[in-house]
Amino acid sequence: MNSVIFKKELKRNRKNTAIWTAIVVVFTALILSIFPSFSEMGEEMAKLMSSLPEEYAKALGMDEETWSSIIGYYGTYYGIYIILLIGIFTASTGATIIGKEERDGTAEFLLTRPISRGSIVWTKLMALGTLFIIIYGIQTLSAVIGLLIFGEDVNWPVFTTMHVHGFFLVGFFTASGVLMSSFLSSKLNYMGPVVGLIFGGYFLNAISMAVEKVSWLGYFSPYHYLNLTAKNGVLELNLITCLGASVVVAVFLWISNKRYLSRDIVG
Amino acid sequence: MNAIELSSLSKFYGNQCGIESVSFAVKKGEIFGFIGPNGAGKSTTIRTLLGLLTATSGKAEILGMDTSNEGARIRERIGYLPSEVDYYSEMSSKELLLYHAAIYKVADAEKKIQELATYFQLELDRPIDDLSYGNKKKCAIIQSVLHDPEVLILDEPTGGLDPLMQNRFFELLERQNKKGVTIFFSSHVLSEIQRMCDRAAIIRDGKITAVEDISTLLSKQMKMVRLVTTSVNNIVLPVGALNHHQSGQKHTFDYVGPTQDLVIWLSSQSIIDVTLSEPDLERIFMNYYQS
Structure with a gap:
């Protein structure tokens, strides 16, 4: 790893990271701060839930726990919004952290320095990993603080599992972004494919949960393998899937590295 | 020993020929011209030498090292001035040059940058995006020599420079050459090659058509x-x-x-x-x- 390039990458992405981190932290604080109001309306919310079509509630991952416990409530929003927001940020950064150099013409400057291409790619991936950990770590910390402030009897094992699963899920999206950019033209705006990948994965899983006939669609979604919502106060850690996700991420990054090593910089 | 040596170097983009069987050698300490019309294959040759493009076949060596597998070690000892200057728009010239100096671990970088910037009348604090093409080129010239390279590879180096700056640039090259720096000077401007170079290779349609002493070229x-x-x-x-x-x-x-x-x-x-x-x-x- 090259420390000069690493520092520059962090500096280059700091503004974007700060903005996205602020968004997820504010969102986390907002949803947790309004939970006490919802929980006070426990019976009314339960009635409202029962009036919702069952498929709709399932698709959104809502059940009685959504309104009766803060972790059930948080889990619903965590799966729908927070993972999507963090995933969009890290996957789009992953897609551009190398490709942007080509698109802006700066790849020529970078690749004519005395650093191997492999070292440049891994340095950029390390910087990406650091940004990922920063946003994910700060969001997790803000959620812990929010739960402590606004919740009572927080089910911490469920919270931990949820965030471990979320970590691997976002890791998968991030690696997918990097892989995508190694195959697509550097001139492409990656935001569309990245959002498509994350939303696509989410909605495939939502549809598969809502409509039994097409439950097989869930197999094509990473959300299916890394569950984020508790059932009856239990969410078991799926270690095998986490390990599998790590292998997939490693393979995606290895393929991307191979692609970048042999890529022509036409100028 | 040759500073640069190309043996039957070819680069094809699918079926399209970039360069074909390019062979020539640049002696150590020489100022070697590389001349040809636009699109003849000059930049393709240079980009293949620098490892930006992967050669389809053939071999290239710089300072006795194979460019296909010792690129990073080679680049420690060379300076490159590109024809098109694309730098990080969020940086100022000074930040870019300090970034370059940090990668090369240049001692007294700030002082050297200041001296060269004064010589080329480059405003260091202005964002790169606000610079004219000529000023970007000056920034590129400074980064190419800042780390005291043994070989300088210049691709259309004078584009955007006014006559005064061109003269200063040529003087800088002459000083570098006196210190023993080998200069590979690619251009489509014959008069620049005549002024600076001892020998030159002529490339046309991706093929080397002649490698001549400048005196021989001049006589013809x-x-x-x-x-x-x-x-x-x-x-x-x-x-x-x-x-x-x-x-x-x-x-x-x-x-x-x-x-x-x-x-x-x-x-x-x-x-x-x-x-x-x-x-x-x-x-x-x-x-x-x-x-």
């Missing part, structure tokens, strides 16, 4: 002659005249041969006016090979 070099004679009579053209056209008293022709012979011939003619000019490269190439 063509002039475009326009003259107005005192009468409409035919004139006896000098040896080496090509493509003669006459319209009344006006004559135009290309001349390939010693300039002194041309001057002697001109002095024997009854002339009202004469213009000698350097024709464009395509014309030179055409006549160079005809002759």
